[in-house]
Each structure stands twice: as C-alpha cells, then as structure tokens.
Amino acid sequence: MQKKLYFGSNLKMYKNIHDTVEYLQNLVEYTRDLSRDEIELFIIPSYTTLESAAKHVDRTYVKIGAQNMCWEDEGQFTGEISPLMLKEIGIDLVMIGHSERRHVFGETDIEENKKVKAALNHGFTTLLCIGETAEEKNYGISPEVLRTQLKIGFHDIPVSQIPNIWVAYEPVWSIGVNGTPATADYAEEMHKVIKQTLLDIFGDAGADIPVLYGGSVNPGNASELIVQPSVDGLFTGRAAWQADKFDKLIRDAKTAFESK
Numbered sequence: 313m314q315k316k317l318y319f320g321s322n323l324k325m326y327k328n329i330h331d332t333v334e335y336l337q338n339l340v341e342y343t344r345d346l347s348r349d350e351i352e353l354f355i356i357p358s359y360t361t362l363e364s365a366a367k368h369v370d371r372t373y374v375k376i377g378a379q380n381m382c383w384e385d386e387g388q389f390t391g392e393i394s395p396l397m398l399k400e401i402g403i404d405l406v407m408i409g410h411s412e413r414r415h416v417f418g419e420t421d422i423e424e425n426k427k428v429k430a431a432l433n434h435g436f437t438t439l440l441c442i443g444e445t446a447e448e449k450n451y452g453i454s455p456e457v458l459r460t461q462l463k464i465g466f467h468d469i470p471v472s473q474i475p476n477i478w479v480a481y482e483p484v485w486s487i488g489v490n491g492t493p494a495t496a497d498y499a500e501e502m503h504k505v506i507k508q509t510l511l512d513i514f515g516d517a518g519a520d521i522p523v524l525y526g527g528s529v530n531p532g533n534a535s536e537l538i539v540q541p542s543v544d545g546l547f548t549g550r551a552a553w554q555a556d557k558f559d560k561l562i563r564d565a566k567t568a569f570e571s572k
C-alpha cells in the first residue's frame with residue numbers, strides 16, 4: 313500500500329481568529345477531494361484562534377494543533393497553557409520543541425522531553441521538532457545534535473505511544489525569511505540519521521514514526537524533497553499561508569510522492 317503523505321503548516325504568530333478560520337475552511341474546501349487515507353493534513357495556528365478553529369473547521373479533513381504546551385496539568389505556571397486546557401477545546405495535535413521555542417525562548421531538550429511525555433499521556437498526536445544550528449552544522453556535528461535531541465526528547469517513552477508520535481526535521485538555518493532551504497541530498501542524509509536513531513530508541517517499531525522535513529519548503533523545492541526515500545512529509549511556514557497556494561503545493565508534492 314502507498315504510504316501516507318504528511319503535510320502541514322505552522323502559522324506561527326500570524327493571522328487573527330477570523331483569518332485563521334477562513335483560511336482553514338478554504339483549505340478544507342480546496343482539498344476535500346483528496347483521500348484522507350492518502351494524506352494527513354495539519355495546521356498549527358496561534359493559541360487564541362484554537363477554540364474557534366476547533367469549532368468551525370471539519371477536522372476529518374485537517375488536524376488542528378497547538379504550537380506549544382506546558383508539561384503540568386495545572387499550577388503556578390503563569391503564561392503557560394496546560395494539556396487539560398487544550399483537551400477542553402478538542403485539539404488534536406501538539407507541536408513540541410519548534411526551533412523558535414528552543415532558540416528564541418531557550419527551551420531545553422529536558423523540557424521538551426517533559427512536554428512530549430505530557431502530550432502523549434494526554435493522547436495528543438505529538439510532533440517533536442528537531443534541528444541543528446548553522447554553527448553546529450559547520451562543526452560537522454549535525455548527526456550528533458539530532459541524535460541527542462531525539463534521545464533526550466523521547467527518553468522514557470514506551471513503544472506503545474508510537475502511533476501518536478511524529479518528528480519534524482527543521483534545521484535552524486533553513487527556517488524563516490533569512491533561512492536557506494536544505495538541499496534534497498542533505499535533508500535525505502539527515503533523515504536517514506533520524507530514522508536510524510528512532511530504531512535505536514524504539515526498536516523496529518521506530519520505523520513507523522513519520523519524519524517530515526521543514527525549513528523554507530516552497531513550490532521550487534517541495535517535489536524534490538518529498539521524493540527522497542526517507543522524507544515522509546513536509547512541514548512548511550510561509551509557503552502555506554494562503555489556502556489556494558497551499559492547495560497547489562500539496563497537489564504537486566502528492567504527485568511527486570506517488571511517483572517514488
């Protein structure tokens with residue numbers, strides 16, 4: 313059977329409630345004909361839009377995720393959002409350890425591990441983001457960095473949780489307006505390291521975890537990235553923020569994906 317293509321977008325700190333709901337509804341309409349047995353679409357909008365998005369968007373077509381989450385259910389954690397709060401509004405997925413959380417807000421691998429555990433224990437699909445900085449790449453230690461992020465991030469996670477685990481490889485130097493996209497060859501090389509590490513951590517079952525590439529994915533590089541043997545999906549920012557453009561990107565990537 314053809315494997316499923318994973319494709320999603322992180323809306324970061326953009327779009328108000330109205331624009332997010334309209335974007336999601338348009339995306340559902342544009343992509344309604346695509347079989348959800350063949351594609352898993354997900355969008356991760358800002359916190360303040362989540363309740364409206366969850367209410368007004370048909371989530372059989374698109375999973376909705378949160379951009380971050382606290383590891384505690386409740387307590388003296390001013391400014392944090394608890395897993396119970398996300399459960400209350402019916403969120404499907406939680407993203408943990410996005411590069412901007414790690415590098416702008418100083419989150420550590422040990423914190424990501426606590427969040428991954430909490431997200432999985434509450435039954436969320438859990439997307440752990442990993443990636444090396446430009447400096448680490450220049451020192452030639454990208455594989456070591458990725459292995460460390462995975463081994464700490466998934467420390468003490470039972471194999472039974474694998475159906476809810478996704479990984480996104482997002483090299484820090486490739487993300488955002490100042491980013492340079494990874495070449496398809498480089499992405500493939502790192503995805504191989506990631507897949508091997510998932511086998512080391514979880515045994516054979518680790519092979520079932522989808523590994524997505526993110527970082528300046530655009531209409532010019534999506535197809536060559538998705539045809540790489542170890543790339544199971546794409547995770548994009550800017551290139552997906554208009555529903556019609558994202559629909560086209562999805563269809564082009566899907567055609568390429570099916571040819572591999």
Ligand SMILES: O=C(CO)COP(=O)(O)O
Binds near residue numbers: 526528547
């Ligand atoms: O951060 C990203 C997805 O989480 C990628 O963002 P860009 O596609 O805008 O580089």
